[in-house]
Amino acid sequence: MTGPLIQIRNVSKSYRRDSMSIPVLQRISLDVPEGEFIALMGPSGSGKTTLLNLIAGIDRPNEGSITVDGTEVTKLGESELAKWRARHIGFVFQFYNLIPVLTAYENVELPLLLTPLSKAERKQHVTTALGLVGLADRLHHYPRQLSGGQEQRVAIARAIAPDPTILVADEPTGDLDRQSAEEVLTLLDRLNKEFKKTVVMVTHDPHAAQRARTVRHLEKGELQ
Amino acid sequence: MRVLKIVLRNALRHKLRTALTIVGIATAVMAFGMIRTVVTAWNAGVTASATNRMITRHRVSIIFPVPLTDRMQISRVPSVVGVSWANWFGGVYGDPNDFKNFWPRFAVDASTYFTLYPEFQVPPDQLQAFQKERNACIVGRKLAREHGFKLGDVISMEGDIYPGPWQFVVRGIYTGRDPSVDETQMFFHWEYLYEQVKQREPGRGVDAGFYILKIDPPSAMATVAATVDSAFTNSSAPTKTESEREFQQGFVSMSSAIITSLKVISLVIVGILLLVLANTIVMAARERTREYAVLKTLGFQGRHIAAFIIGESLLIGLIGGLIGLALTFPVVHGFGMALPGFFPVIRVEPLTIVLALGAAVFAALVAGALPTLRVVRTSIVNGLRMIG
Numbered sequence: 001m002t003g004p005l006i007q008i009r010n011v012s013k014s015y016r017r018d019s020m021s022i023p024v025l026q027r028i029s030l031d032v033p034e035g036e037f038i039a040l041m042g043p044s045g046s047g048k049t050t051l052l053n054l055i056a057g058i059d060r061p062n063e064g065s066i067t068v069d070g071t072e073v074t075k076l077g078e079s080e081l082a083k084w085r086a087r088h089i090g091f092v093f094q095f096y097n098l099i100p101v102l103t104a105y106e107n108v109e110l111p112l113l114l115t116p117l118s119k120a121e122r123k124q125h126v127t128t129a130l131g132l133v134g135l136a137d138r139l140h141h142y143p144r145q146l147s148g149g150q151e152q153r154v155a156i157a158r159a160i161a162p163d164p165t166i167l168v169a170d171e172p173t174g175d176l177d178r179q180s181a182e183e184v185l186t187l188l189d190r191l192n193k194e195f196k197k198t199v200v201m202v203t204h205d206p207h208a209a210q211r212a213r214t215v216r217h218l219e220k221g222e223l224q
Numbered sequence: 225m226r227v228l229k230i231v232l233r234n235a236l237r238h239k240l241r242t243a244l245t246i247v248g249i250a251t252a253v254m255a256f257g258m259i260r261t262v263v264t265a266w267n268a269g270v271t272a273s274a275t276n277r278m279i280t281r282h283r284v285s286i287i288f289p290v291p292l293t294d295r296m297q298i299s300r301v302p303s304v305v306g307v308s309w310a311n312w313f314g315g316v317y318g319d320p321n322d323f324k325n326f327w328p329r330f331a332v333d334a335s336t337y338f339t340l341y342p343e344f345q346v347p348p349d350q351l352q353a354f355q356k357e358r359n360a361c362i363v364g365r366k367l368a369r370e371h372g373f374k375l376g377d378v379i380s381m382e383g384d385i386y387p388g389p390w391q392f393v394v395r396g397i398y399t400g401r402d403p404s405v406d407e408t409q410m411f412f413h414w415e416y417l418y419e420q421v422k423q424r425e426p427g428r429g430v431d432a433g434f435y436i437l438k439i440d441p442p443s444a445m446a447t448v449a450a451t452v453d454s455a456f457t458n459s460s461a462p463t464k465t466e467s468e469r470e471f472q473q474g475f476v477s478m479s480s481a482i483i484t485s486l487k488v489i490s491l492v493i494v495g496i497l498l499l500v501l502a503n504t505i506v507m508a509a510r511e512r513t514r515e516y517a518v519l520k521t522l523g524f525q526g527r528h529i530a531a532f533i534i535g536e537s538l539l540i541g542l543i544g545g546l547i548g549l550a551l552t553f554p555v556v557h558g559f560g561m562a563l564p565g566f567f568p569v570i571r572v573e574p575l576t577i578v579l580a581l582g583a584a585v586f587a588a589l590v591a592g593a594l595p596t597l598r599v600v601r602t603s604i605v606n607g608l609r610m611i612g
Contacts, residue, residue: 053604053605056521058520058521058604058605058608059603059604059605078525078526079525082520082523082524082525083523085521085522085523086522086523087523089521091521091522093518093608097514097515097518097608099230099515099518099519100237101230101233101234101236101237102230102233106226106229109226110519110522111522111523113226114522114523114524158522
């Protein structure tokens with residue numbers, strides 16, 4: 001592939017609150033090359049999470065286009081977009097968002113249920129992903145039986161299990177203590193360096209941002 | 225398989241809430257099944273009516289007799305291939321306040337009645353014994369079981385329409401040809417009634433209460449009715465001839481308001497069932513809005529979310545429905561035992577089973593559809609903001 005993996009062109013996004021339109025992003029343009037580890041920083045309300053959601057295809061811009069790996073995601077229909085997310089995006093949330101009634105193994109297996117993989121192949125993917133995040137011995141633990149750091153690592157395993165093109169992480173260390181945060185950042189760093197995953201991370205923590213290769217600042221909906 | 229697992233685990237998240245919902249559905253389904261069964265039992269006589277029999281009675285009311293001599297004229301009408309007659313006897317057996325002691329008692333023409341009612345199956349030797357003995361009677365199997373009547377037993381009762389003490393010897397026990405046949409009736413000789421009344425109340429006449437006509441072919445019923453009734457138009461006892469079904473329907477229609485009320489109540493129960501289940505599913509879906517948003521982020525689509533929500537609704541609805549249905553059988557049985565005279569044929573019909581389960585499934589689908597629609601329409605971003 002030639003050119004950047006993620007190509008954002010003149011993207012604007014605003015939300016409606018009652019009858020008011022609140023602009024969040026204003027004519028943003030950004031290129032993210034393949035294999036990049038980029039951190040988006042900025043104060044609350046600067047639009048960094050909105051930009052991340054647009055890149056991940058869970059929200060749509062009002063204007064502009066977003067092209068990922070040659071696909072203009074802003075033109076995809078709902079069903080196609082869902083399939084595209086399943087194939088290309090691994091999402092890591094601030095609050096882990098694991099399904100509480102499923103074990104670590106079953107949570108990681110969830111996105112694989114949308115693939116044509118056999119049960120044995122799914123098992124291999126799940127155990128590999130959980131092994132990679134250092135939780136091979138926690139396969140059958142429920143989220144309530146894990147610490148916050150372990151839950152976030154399960155969430156990362158869930159994100160990487162289908163081998164996505166891009167890993168997007170929204171404040172992945174925001175709810176963790178210093179040590180757990182370090183472990184998670186090391187893991188993201190490793191996924192980027194060893195496994196060549198493109199990582200887009202939103203954070204307001206300068207320490208976390210230091211782990212990224214590129215840091216971009218957002219201020220009032222504009223890239224600085 | 226994984227979907228089923230998730231559905232099951234979701235249903236068990238709030239065990240008490242799920243259990244209470246299941247109990248609510250089971251109760252509603254049981255009440256629905258019970259009411260449907262009572263309505264069916266009410267119509268049992270109509271359902272069991274033969275298609276080739278007609279009833280001729282006094283035009284004014286069934287309580288007025290028709291002359292016995294009419295039978296000769298009726299039997300000569302084309303397409304009438306058999307004629308018999310019977311009288312409602314009434315009488316009081318044992319404690320009159322005990323429902324169990326009320327059952328239909330008819331004085332019938334012993335030589336012809338059972339040939340017109342092949343659904344009452346009497347062993348030939350017992351029928352012969354009955355026909356030979358003037359004060360003999362034949363009782364239904366269910367009635368005999370209920371009161372412990374055996375062949376040779378004497379049934380004593382007090383007459384009301386025909387006053388005085390009456391005694392009948394059980395010489396036969398009939399069984400129904402199929403489960404829809406009423407096995408709680410008692411038949412004795414019309415001649416016995418006639419002779420006894422003559423002795424006890426000289427001057428009081430005893431005529432036929434009503435005639436039973438066997439028609440061949442059944443398509444001739446309308447012509448037969450017109451011919452018979454026109455023959456007696458100007459007599460002292462003008463008649464009304466109608467199919468057995470219409471005759472039975474006449475009794476049922478007297479209580480049509482009650483039946484209609486019961487039918488309305490059964491629909492209300494379906495509504496209650498729907499609300500009970502909808503309340504639980506709406507609550508559960510609202511609590512999990514964030515989780516569904518996460519699933520959508522992972523690539524799950526509306527149909528997957530629908531499978532989770534409607535699947536849970538169906539699971540709870542079906543478990544409740546099956547428990548309710550299972551409870552309906554003993555409740556109906558107990559009801560039939562408590563009121564044998566009112567509901568001689570009471571059983572849970574296959575249609576009732578289908579409708580009861582159908583009501584549970586319908587309620588589950590509707591209860592699941594509304595929250596599904598809401599969750600599917602909620603954007604991922606808004607869903608992720610929700611705090612369950």
